[in-house]
Structure formats: structure tokens, C-alpha cells
Amino acid sequence: MTVSTCAATSESAGAAHRVNVVTQIRLVWKPLVFIVCLVPAALIVADIFGLGGTLGANPVEALQDRLGNWGLRFIMMALAVTPLRLLSGWNWLARFRRMLGLFAFFYVLMHFLTWLFLDQDFLLSAIAEDIFERPFITLGFVAFLILLAMTATSTAGMRRRLGRRWQKLHYGVYLAGILGVWHYWWQVKQDYSEPLLYATVLGLLLGYRLLRRRSTILKKKRTAAAAGA
Numbered sequence: 001m002t003v004s005t006c007a008a009t010s011e012s013a014g015a016a017h018r019v020n021v022v023t024q025i026r027l028v029w030k031p032l033v034f035i036v037c038l039v040p041a042a043l044i045v046a047d048i049f050g051l052g053g054t055l056g057a058n059p060v061e062a063l064q065d066r067l068g069n070w071g072l073r074f075i076m077m078a079l080a081v082t083p084l085r086l087l088s089g090w091n092w093l094a095r096f097r098r099m100l101g102l103f104a105f106f107y108v109l110m111h112f113l114t115w116l117f118l119d120q121d122f123l124l125s126a127i128a129e130d131i132f133e134r135p136f137i138t139l140g141f142v143a144f145l146i147l148l149a150m151t152a153t154s155t156a157g158m159r160r161r162l163g164r165r166w167q168k169l170h171y172g173v174y175l176a177g178i179l180g181v182w183h184y185w186w187q188v189k190q191d192y193s194e195p196l197l198y199a200t201v202l203g204l205l206l207g208y209r210l211l212r213r214r215s216t217i218l219k220k221k222r223t224a225a226a227a228g229a
């Protein structure tokens, strides 16, 4: 066998392996991850109907708190995909980012709807007053609108249509994360340990991306300078 036939054979074996991995992710791992992402919602529904646990003395508040926390956790998970992928070299992780982002939106939407219908009774004057006069609600609402815009543009078609603007828009998930943590922080009265944990994770994820960006820019500058010399 010549060197070129050898290379062609190993290239086609590599391509076949890649197709295999992609098919496995689509048919096995994605449905599995989807089901796991629904577990918190299923547990909340079970507690609403008193199957196993309960929502406690203030069910509306408990519902809002649990949905809000899961919204924030999924934002963190979606944000963790790229750093984990870059650190580990597991490029397949990127295939789960959209799903995690959509689940973040799902939990935040449920959190928002709980507030809208169960807390505010869908009274427009009370809703407007809450959004404009309680700063922590204003922050949450802006974060919700950012996630809404990202969800609406998350399809492959929108990605193609928006081109380079798509990436810029989707960096908005960092802003949604910051506003979400701030929103949580602002309404805490005593124990800051949980929002502090979210803030630390968010800080690490953001810090990693900024450092990486800086080192890429520096590398590019050095290469350009070396090419010019």
C-alpha cells in the first residue's frame, strides 16, 4: 500500500468514526440528556400534586424559587460547555449547548409565568408597577428578554441569516447570567451563600473566556509581528 492510499484509508476511517459519534449523540445521548433536564420539572410537578414531597407553607414562593434556581443552573451549565470543551478537547460537548440554553429559557419562562399568573394574578397595573418599581424584578425581566431573543434566534436558519451578528447576540447569555445572579443577590435578605456560589461560578467562567480571548489576540499580534519582521 502506498503512503497516499494509507492516508486516504485512515482519513475515510476517521470520517466514518465521526459520523458514528454524531449519530450516537443524536439518537442516544441527546434524548437521554433531554430526559435528565426534565427531571427537576417532573419533581416540581410531583410536589405540586403532593406526590412524595410538598411545596411547603408558601407554595407560590417555593415554586418561583425552585424554577428560578433551575433557570440559573441551566444558564451556568450552558456557559460551562465551551470552557469544558476547550480544556478537555471533547468537541462533542458543543452539541449539547443549545439544548442546555433552551432548558435555561424553559425554567426561566416557567419562573416568569408563575410570577405573572400566581403572584400578580395577571393584573397589568401590578405587573407594570413591579417591573418598573422593584429593581430586582427589572433586572430579572431584562435577563428574561435577553434569553427570549436568544431562544428565538437559536435555530440553524437564524444562525445562517444573522451571520457574524449571531455570535455577538449569543454572547448575551453572559449578560443574562450576570443579571440573573444580580437579580437573585438583590432580593436576598440574610443568607448570601447561594447567590455567592452562582457569582463565583459565573466569575470563573467569564474570567476563563476573557483570559483565553486575550491570549488569542496576543498570539495573533505576535504572529503578525513575526510575519512582518
Ligand code: HEM
Pocket: 061, 064, 065, 066, 068, 069, 071, 072, 108, 111, 112, 115, 137, 139, 140, 141, 142, 143, 144, 147, 176, 180, 181, 183, 184, 187
Ligand atoms: C434570567 C432570568 C431570571 C433568573 C435566572 C431568575 C432567577 C431567580 C432566582 C435564582 C431567584 C431566587 C430563588 C431563591 O430564593 O432561592 C429568583 C427570585 C425571584 N424572581 Fe427571578 N429570575 C429571572 C427572571 C425573573 C423575572 C422575569 C421575574 C418576574 C418578572 C422574576 C421574579 C422573581 C421573583 C418575584 C422572585 C422572588 C421569589 C420569592 O418571593 O422568593 N424573575 N429568581
